[in-house]
Amino acid sequence: MLLLGVTVILQSASIREAVATSAPVYSWVIFCAGIPLGWRFKRRQLVVALVVLFAAERAIAYFPAVGPTAPGGRIVYAAIALLLPLDLAAIAWLSERTLSTWAGRLVEGAILIQPLAVALLLRPELSLAAQSLQHELAPAGLRVTRIPAVALLAFLVAITLTVLRFVVRRTVIQASLAWALLAALLGLHGDGAASTVYLATGGLVLIVSLIETSHRMAFSDELTGLPSRRALTDALMRLPELYTIAMIDIDHFKKLNDEFGHSAGDQVLRLIGSTLTRTEGGGRPFRYGGEEFAVLFPGKPAEEALPYLEDLRQTIEASVFIIRGRDRPKVRPEKPVRSTGGRRRLAITVSIGVAEPEETGADPDDVIRAADQALYHAKHTGRNRVCVSE
Numbered sequence: 564m565l566l567l568g569v570t571v572i573l574q575s576a577s578i579r580e581a582v583a584t585s586a587p588v589y590s591w592v593i594f595c596a597g598i599p600l601g602w603r604f605k606r607r608q609l610v611v612a613l614v615v616l617f618a619a620e621r622a623i624a625y626f627p628a629v630g631p632t633a634p635g636g637r638i639v640y641a642a643i644a645l646l647l648p649l650d651l652a653a654i655a656w657l658s659e660r661t662l663s664t665w666a667g668r669l670v671e672g673a674i675l676i677q678p679l680a681v682a683l684l685l686r687p688e689l690s691l692a693a694q695s696l697q698h699e700l701a702p703a704g705l706r707v708t709r710i711p712a713v714a715l716l717a718f719l720v721a722i723t724l725t726v727l728r729f730v731v732r733r734t735v736i737q738a739s740l741a742w743a744l745l746a747a748l749l750g751l752h753g754d755g756a757a758s759t760v761y762l763a764t765g766g767l768v769l770i771v772s773l774i775e776t777s778h779r780m781a782f783s784d785e786l787t788g789l790p791s792r793r794a795l796t797d798a799l800m801r802l803p804e805l806y807t808i809a810m811i812d813i814d815h816f817k818k819l820n821d822e823f824g825h826s827a828g829d830q831v832l833r834l835i836g837s838t839l840t841r842t843e844g845g846g847r848p849f850r851y852g853g854e855e856f857a858v859l860f861p862g863k864p865a866e867e868a869l870p871y872l873e874d875l876r877q878t879i880e881a882s883v884f885i886i887r888g889r890d891r892p893k894v895r896p897e898k899p900v901r902s903t904g905g906r907r908r909l910a911i912t913v914s915i916g917v918a919e920p921e922e923t924g925a926d927p928d929d930v931i932r933a934a935d936q937a938l939y940h941a942k943h944t945g946r947n948r949v950c951v952s953e
Contacts, residue, residue: 865919880910883908886909937950
């Protein structure tokens with residue numbers, strides 16, 4: 564949407580003139596805010612990408628491809644058009660962990676020496692190499708883009724690699740790097756203010772992905788995909804006067820972890836989380852912590868929420884969880900192979916405690932404590948049941 568908006572704005576002649584005046588300020592604001600922000604949130608991958616985009620934008624602005632410095636500017640432009648997509652593709656294939664390995668250091672080292680390589684291309688001795696970088700696919704009258712042929716090939720390779728990386732690892736940051744690469748393509752296709760605006764917008768896309776990723780980490784549970792306890796705290800501040808809170812705990816979860824390992828425990832948590840997302844009656848599920856979950860029913864008293872919670876308990880009780888044999892292969896074989904380790908079916912049950920405010924303006928934390936007390940009562944009276952706070 565950001566790139567589409569920029570494209571629409573740049574089509575207007577009157578707005579384009581105003582953009583040309585404010586484009587340098589826009590670039591400095593985006594990159595000078597984004598780089599420290601990425602560093603503060605320890606997102607080195609995004610910091611490196613932002614630095615690469617900022618360096619490319621500044622170099623193109625300082626060495627314009629037309630005017631008195633046109634020959635040198637065209638060489639700088641051609642070199643950046645070749646290196647920028649390859650840099651972004653390499654960054655996309657790295658991660659926060661691999662940046663600290665030899666591969667990450669190699670990529671960062673290659674990026675650091677690129678200004679020297681571009682400067683060497685300006686030397687008369689390397690004029691042949693510089694000319695080869697500027698080779699166009701078509702004559703001037705038939706050109707669709709000013710991007711040189713070698714750079715277009717680099718963009719094709721980079722886009723393929725970046726999209727492949729996104730397919731392998733579908734994250735917001737990987738998606739943002741793909742969009743930043745598209746912004747770089749549009750920026751190098753344009754000239755002057757358009758180039759600056761597109762490259763800076765690519766940086767803005769990366770900043771937005773950083774904010775979105777940080778929000779997800781804070782308000783979403785990575786294992787189950789449910790909103791986290793912090794999201795629950797936020798939701799409690801916006802509840803109406805009438806509501807119901809249900810606290811849910813997996814029965815004998817510690818025993819399951821001890822007997823079958825934490826991997827099996829994680830699978831059970833995912834199963835429960837997936838089931839809770841199908842809660843009816845307007846129930847909103849949250850991962851409270853450990854093996855405990857919470858479900859909010861805004862605008863409903865406990866009496867109305869109970870049938871939905873009972874249906875939820877029965878659905879979980881009816882589900883069957885299978886512990887696979889220890890010799891199960893990590894990769895699915897072409898032909899089915901009978902496991903010699905055996906498989907064990909486990910019946911998973913939950914205990915549920917329910918509470919509602921006793922009076923108008925009651926503290927939601929007090930309601931949670933009442934639901935917890937009802938949960939403990941459910942466990943002490945046999946488990947696999949729903950109990951309401953008295």
